[in-house]
Amino acid sequence: MATLDTFYWNNPIATIDQASWQLQYPEVNLRFRNNSVYTPLVQWTSELNETKSSRGTVVTELIAGDTDVDEIPLMATTLDAMGVDSRSRTFGYGNYAGKVQLNKKSNIFNQWKVQGGGNDWRPLLRGVLGDDVIKKHELLSRNIFLKGPTTHWTYGGNATSIATIDSADTFSLETVIDWNFRLGQTGAPLVPGDSAKAKLCIIPPGVTYAIRKSLAAASNNEAAMFRDVSLYGGNALNYEIGTFSSVRFVEAPSDEYGMNPAVLYNVGAITKQWGVTAPIKMNDGAPDPETTKVDTVWAVGQKAVTHYIQLESYTNADFAVNDVVTIHTARTAAYGVTGGVDPLSGRTIQRRIVAVDDVNKRLTFDRPILFNYDVPMTGSSVTGNTLGTFYAWVTKGANIGMCLALGSLGGVLGAVAEPLTFYEPVPVDDRMQIWRFVYDMTLGWNVWEPNLFEVHFCAVKIPKVGGTI
Numbered sequence: 365m366a367t368l369d370t371f372y373w374n375n376p377i378a379t380i381d382q383a384s385w386q387l388q389y390p391e392v393n394l395r396f397r398n399n400s401v402y403t404p405l406v407q408w409t410s411e412l413n414e415t416k417s418s419r420g421t422v423v424t425e426l427i428a429g430d431t432d433v434d435e436i437p438l439m440a441t442t443l444d445a446m447g448v449d450s451r452s453r454t455f456g457y458g459n460y461a462g463k464v465q466l467n468k469k470s471n472i473f474n475q476w477k478v479q480g481g482g483n484d485w486r487p488l489l490r491g492v493l494g495d496d497v498i499k500k501h502e503l504l505s506r507n508i509f510l511k512g513p514t515t516h517w518t519y520g521g522n523a524t525s526i527a528t529i530d531s532a533d534t535f536s537l538e539t540v541i542d543w544n545f546r547l548g549q550t551g552a553p554l555v556p557g558d559s560a561k562a563k564l565c566i567i568p569p570g571v572t573y574a575i576r577k578s579l580a581a582a583s584n585n586e587a588a589m590f591r592d593v594s595l596y597g598g599n600a601l602n603y604e605i606g607t608f609s610s611v612r613f614v615e616a617p618s619d620e621y622g623m624n625p626a627v628l629y630n631v632g633a634i635t636k637q638w639g640v641t642a643p644i645k646m647n648d649g650a651p652d653p654e655t656t657k658v659d660t661v662w663a664v665g666q667k668a669v670t671h672y673i674q675l676e677s678y679t680n681a682d683f684a685v686n687d688v689v690t691i692h693t694a695r696t697a698a699y700g701v702t703g704g705v706d707p708l709s710g711r712t713i714q715r716r717i718v719a720v721d722d723v724n725k726r727l728t729f730d731r732p733i734l735f736n737y738d739v740p741m742t743g744s745s746v747t748g749n750t751l752g753t754f755y756a757w758v759t760k761g762a763n764i765g766m767c768l769a770l771g772s773l774g775g776v777l778g779a780v781a782e783p784l785t786f787y788e789p790v791p792v793d794d795r796m797q798i799w800r801f802v803y804d805m806t807l808g809w810n811v812w813e814p815n816l817f818e819v820h821f822c823a824v825k826i827p828k829v830g831g832t833i
Contacts, residue, residue, distance in 0.1 A: 367555065367556050367557040367558075367599070368555070368599065368601065369397070370556045370557075371404055371554075371555050371556060371601070372396060372397040372400065372404050372602075373397075374403075374404045374406070374407070374408055374773075375393065375396040375400065375403050375404060375408060375501070376403075376408050376501065376778060376780045376783075376784065376805070376807055377389050377392050377393045377396065377783075377784065378393055378396075378408070379408045379409060379410040379780050380410060380412070380780065380783050384783075386784075386785065386786060388490075388494070388786050389784070391494065392494055392497055392498070392784070395494065395495075395497075395498050396498065396501075398602070399498055399602070399617075400498065400501070400502060400602070401502065401566055401602060401603060401614060401616050401617065401625075402501075402502050402503075402505035402506045402509075402566065402616075402625070402768075403501045403502055403505045405505065405509075405554070405564075405566075405768075405770060405773070405775075405776065406505050406508070406776045406777070406778040406809065407773050407774050407775075407776065407777050407778065407812070408778040408779075408780065409777065409778070409779050409780070410779075410780050411457075411779045411780060411781050412780065412781065412782070412783065420454045420455055420456030420457065420808070421454065421455055421456075421779070422452050422453070422454050423452060423453050423454070423455070424451070424452040425451060425452070426448060426449075427448065427449040427451055428446075428448060429446035429447040429448050430446075430447070432444075432446070453810075453812065454810075455777050455779050455808055455810035455812070456808045456810065457779060457781045457806050457807060457808040458806070458807070458808055459804065459805070459806050460500060460504075460804065460805055460806075460807070461802065461803060461804035461805070462493055462496045462497065462500065462802070462803050462804075463493075463800060463801070463802045463803075464489045464492050464493050464496075464800070464801050465489075465798055465799060465800040465801070466489060466798075466799055467797050467798055468797050468799065489799070489801050490801055493786070493801050493802075493803060496803075497784065497803060502625060503625060504809055505776075505778070505809065506625055506626075506766075506768075507707075507708050507809070508776050508809035508810070508811060509768050509775075509776065509817060509819055510707070510708065510766075510819065511708075511811055512775075512811045512814045512817065512819065513811075513814050516814055516815075516817075516818055516819065517818070517819050517820070517821065518539070518542070518818060518819075518820045518821070519533065519820070519821050519822065520533040520534055520535055520536065520539075520765075520820070520821065520822030520823060521533030521534065521536075521822070521823070523821075523822075525699070525700040526628075526631060526632055526699040526700055526701065526764055526821050527632065527633055527699060527700030527701045527704075528633075528700070529632050529633075529762060529764060529821060529822065529823050530633075530762070530823060531823050532823065533822055533823045534574045534822055534823050534824070535567070535571045535574045535575065535765060535767060535820075535822045535824075536578070537575065537578060537590075537608055537609075539767075539820060540565075540608055540609045540611050541609065543563060543565070543611060543769045543771075543818065544561075544563070544609060544610060544611070546818065547563055547769065547770075547771030547816070547817075547818065552772050552773060552774075553772060553773075554770055554771075554772050554773050555601070555612075559610070561610045562610055562611075562612060563610060563611045563612070563769060563770060563771050564601075564611070564612050564614065564769070564770050565611050565612070565613050565614070565767055565768065565769040565770070566614050566615075566616055566626055566767070566768040567613055567614070567615055567616065567626060567765070567767050568615070568616055568624050568626035568627045568765045568766065568767075568824055569615055569616075569618065569624060569826075569827070570627065570763075570765055570824035570825040570826055571615075571626075571765050571767060571822065571824060572605055572613070572615050573825055573832075574824075574825075575590070575608075575613070590606055590607070590608045591606055591607045591608070592605075592606045601614050602614070603615050603616065603617050611769070621716070621730065621731060622716070622826075622827060623688075623714050624826070626765065626766050626767070626768075627763055627764070627765060627766070627824060627826060628705075628707045628763070628764040628765075628766055628821075629688060629690050629705070629707075629714045629763050629826075630688075630689065630690040630705050630714075630759045630760055630761040630762070630763060631690075631699055631701070631704060631705045631707050631761065631762070631763075631764050632699075632701065632761050632762025632763065632764045632823075633701060633761055633762045634701060634703065634704065634746050634747070634759060634760075634761040635760045635761050635762075636678070636682045636683070636747050636759070636760045636761075637703060637745045637746035637747050637748075637757055637758065637759040637760070637761075638675045638676055638678045638682070638745045638747055638748050638757070638758055639675065639676045639743075639744070639745040639748060639752060639754035639755075639756075639757055639758075640673055640674065640675060640676075640691075640737065640754055640755045640756040640757070640758060641674050641675065641676050641752070641753070641754060641755070642673070642674040642755065643736075643737065643738035643755050644670075644673050644691075644733050644735075644736065644737040644738065644755060644756060645669065645670065645736055645738065646732075646733070646734055646735060646736050647665060647666050647669045647732045647733075647734065648669050648670040648671070648672075648673065648732060648733055649665075649670070649671070649672065649673050649715070649727075649728065649729045649731075649732050649733040650664040650665035650669075650671060650728065650729060650730070650731055650732040651664060651665075651671055651718065651719065651728055652667065652671050653665055653666070653667060654667055656719075658718055658730050658731075659718075659730075659829075664730070664731055664732065665731070665732040666732075669732070671728060672719075672721065672726035672727060672728045673691075673726065673727055673728075673729075673733070673756075673758070674724075674725065674726055675725045675726065675727065675758060676725065676745065676748050676750070676752065676754070677725055677748075678725055678747070678748070680722040681722070682747075682760075683717055683720050683727060683760065684717070684720065685717055685718060685719065685720060686716060686717065686718075686828050686829045686830075687716070687717045687760060687833075688714055688715070688716050688717075688763075688826060688828075688833065689714070689715060689717060689727070689758050689759060689760050690705050690712060690713070690714055690758070690759045690760075690761075691712075691713050691714075691715060691733065691737070691756050691757070691758055692705055692706065692709060692711060692712040692713070692756065692757055692759065693709070693711050693712075693737065693739075693741065693755075693756050693757070694706040694708075694709035694711065694712065695757065701761070702746065703745075703746040703757075704759075704761075705759050705761070711735055711737070713733070713735065715729035715730065715731065715733065716729060716730040717729060717730075718730050727758065737755045737756040738755060739755065740753045740754070740755060741753070741754050741755065742754075745757060746759075762823065763823075763824055763825075763826050763833065764821050764822070764823070764824065765821065765822045765823065765824030766819060766820075766821060767819070767820040767821070767822065768817065768818075768819055768820075769817060769818045769819075769820060770816065770817045771816050771817065772816050773816075774812060774813050774816055775811070775812060775813050775814065775815075775816035775817040776809060776810065776811060776812055776817075777809075777810045777812035778807060778808065778809055778810070779807060779808045779810070780805070780806075780807045781806040781807055781808070782804075782805060782806035782807070783805060784803060784804075784805040785803060785804060785805065786801070786802070786803045787801070787802040787803065787804075788800075788801055788802075789802065
């Protein structure tokens, strides 16, 4: 198996004996090979046949005693015993699942006819579910690195926390010197066959932008140290851009809407945060497809929905077209920001604003909101600071670049307890119109050896239509 194939073979599907693979497994495994960035950074192991306890699986190892180099008397008849002790780590599991369903009488059905004029939309729904498997693994594999010790976190410029990062605290290539010093030649090479000192860093496009800008202004000697991926493309990782001082840089890919997993959107210092005062139903929030096209091209979403979200009485000009805001229900001060966005919550999403109604205090987005935000919360937004009942928060703040640097494999352990399983239940409604496709799995992401990786946070630009933010 080729070196890079071995690297990408490190995923939760490939840990399962191929003899027990479901029909869908080879396709999912191929998606990991072609599209994953964060998942191969986890050291995956199969625990399918192990007995599971409520507190997880405990792994114990010996702590050897310190070596005594003092002389002993020549005539000594007894010796002090060398001390030994132990330490343990526990890895646990969680259950994860996904589901898509469609009423075959839905008007969405007519929009999803296959190109050849057919009308079998079921393969498309299966494909949506397969994409969700990859996205879920990628996000959870990213998130686990944010659960490592915060004492290992570093920051760009003069910042001392995520809350204090401002526009000047951008990424500097000098950080690589620190990584080479701290991560050193620890463990085994992350990519099989690579040199022992090689390290890997996953960065957002905005950091690539900063690197390119810094190289243009650097001295010839410094610029020459950056080796573009085109010089060794035959051995390049997915989305790799180049190498600087033994660190291989991989740019995390953005989705089709421009959102990037290596950007913690609006997680930094808050500019504005207001509450949503009316429930948001799935498919709400996009313009009326019969009257307004997004970017003059796309007729988005459905007709019979609410084409905005309703906010409390915010100040005019707080929001502008093409702002990228975060819609969320969970708030946290874990990153130093009071009432801040929690990027680890499954209901934290981003949307680009395409219309602002300052009179009625409404926002419309480039695509529908595809969760229900209909559970009332009592509280107050950071900016509004008025106690009330809200269904979500809309936050605009500093975007934070998450640069994940790894010295070797083993910093995070992924344990598969029950393999990914797909289901296609038969319709159970009276007219057999509701088709469902489901998967579930039981596995865990666990910080295992925190000295093998670092997370570096910095100010980062994100692309905006016609410019940058």
